[in-house]
Amino acid sequence: MSDQTSPGRSLFIADxxxxxxxxxxxxxxxxFLEHVARGADALYIxxxxxxxxxxxxxxxxxxxxxxxHKLQALANSGTAVYFMHGNRDFLVAQRYAAQCGMTLVADPxxxxxxxxxxxxxxxDALCTDDTQYQQFRKLVRNPIIQRMLxxxxxxxxxxLAGSARAGSEQAKAGKPYAIMDVNQKAVTQIFAERGVRRMxxxxxxxxxxxxxxxxxxxxxxxxxxxxxDEGGYLVCTEEGCTLGSL
Ligand code: MN
Numbered sequence: 001m002s003d004q005t006s007p008g009r010s011l012f013i014a015d016x017x018x019x020x021x022x023x024x025x026x027x028x029x030x031x032f033l034e035h036v037a038r039g040a041d042a043l044y045i046x047x048x049x050x051x052x053x054x055x056x057x058x059x060x061x062x063x064x065x066x067x068x069h070k071l072q073a074l075a076n077s078g079t080a081v082y083f084m085h086g087n088r089d090f091l092v093a094q095r096y097a098a099q100c101g102m103t104l105v106a107d108p109x110x111x112x113x114x115x116x117x118x119x120x121x122x123x124d125a126l127c128t129d130d131t132q133y134q135q136f137r138k139l140v141r142n143p144i145i146q147r148m149l150x151x152x153x154x155x156x157x158x159x160l161a162g163s164a165r166a167g168s169e170q171a172k173a174g175k176p177y178a179i180m181d182v183n184q185k186a187v188t189q190i191f192a193e194r195g196v197r198r199m200x201x202x203x204x205x206x207x208x209x210x211x212x213x214x215x216x217x218x219x220x221x222x223x224x225x226x227x228x229d230e231g232g233y234l235v236c237t238e239e240g241c242t243l244g245s246l
Contacts, residue, residue, distance in 0.1 A: 010042040010113055012234040014122065014202025015226035017088065018063050019051035025227045026063055028246055033070050036233065036244070040079050046202050046224065047086025047107070047122030052165060054157035055150050056096040068099040075101030084109070086122045086203065090140055091149065110196060114238040119196045123203030123223070126182035126190070132171065180204065187221060188214050200224065200234060200241075207232065207243060 018026050037043050050064065059065065075081045081102035085092060097104045108121040124137060139145055149157060172180065181204055191199065191214060200222045207225035211218065222241055225232040232245040 007237055008041045008114060009235050009237045010044065011037055011040050012044045012046060012120070012200050012222075012224060012236070013227075013232075014046035014086065014224040015048045015205055016231070017048055017051040017227065018067065020063050021051075022228070025231065026066070028227060028231045029067070030070050032231070032233065032246060033074050036246075037074055037079060038077060040235075042080040042082065043074065044082045044084070044105075044111075044120060044200075045102070046084050046120055046200065047124075048088045048202065049083070049086070050089040050092075052161040053089040053091045054154060054161050055091050056093050056099075057150075058154055058157075064096070068096065071100035071102055084120065084122055087124045087137065087140075091146060108190070108194070110194060113198075113236050116198055117196045118198040118200060118236070119190065119194050121190075121199070121201045123182065123201030126186045126201065127180060127203070128183040128186045129179045129181075130175065181206065188212070191219050198222070198241075200236075202226075209241075209243070 013032075016025060016029055018029060033043075049067070053064070054061075071081055081100065082105045083092065083097060083100070083102045084105050084107050092104070094104065105120075107125070108119050110117050110119050112118075124133070128134060149160070152160070182201075187199070191197075197217060198220050202224040204223060205226040205228075206223050208223045210221040210223070212221070213219070220241075222234050222243070224234055225243070225245075230245060232243060234241050235244050
């Protein structure tokens, strides 16, 4: 909601990795919702809000329930809340989205930000050098596989999530830094395919503004920070975007 005294602004966050094991990050997030996000036109959560998500039926997940209340309060105050899946919370579904008052959106999606069409994506699909990870992604993004996962008892899903997290840490530790970044070809290809000049994503935990020129066109790619130690966000207005810290 904007008026003449407060120009419109939209906020973007990703990679909060909320879990009961890291209460400070949850505290920072709730502070952000109450003091930074209030009054914004929209808040876009671009994946990995949670460290892991075993299903909307896991009502004992206190962080998930507290987060739902806080997001619902923001939505009720007039800020539209959008959620895109990350590689950790791909099982977030309609039931939880309704509890939060947020809208699930596809990855990638294009939004018109005050006149600038902008591509939003979690970012993991751009990391094409990591073939091992891309195979895993294909598997867990398959709706049939997801349906099968959700049929399992919660206890078993928690055990699976635990070993997936451990496996992910181990795999990352053994991989060169460059492999886990976005692939430049994948970046220029998606810019060309979608015909946009601005892209916003997370996943790599390497916050930055990258400017590139392809076929004479000036393009910008914004990378969102993670929330492990500090946390931050991107704010976009009619004037452009800026990274903000907490
Ligand atoms: Mn991710």
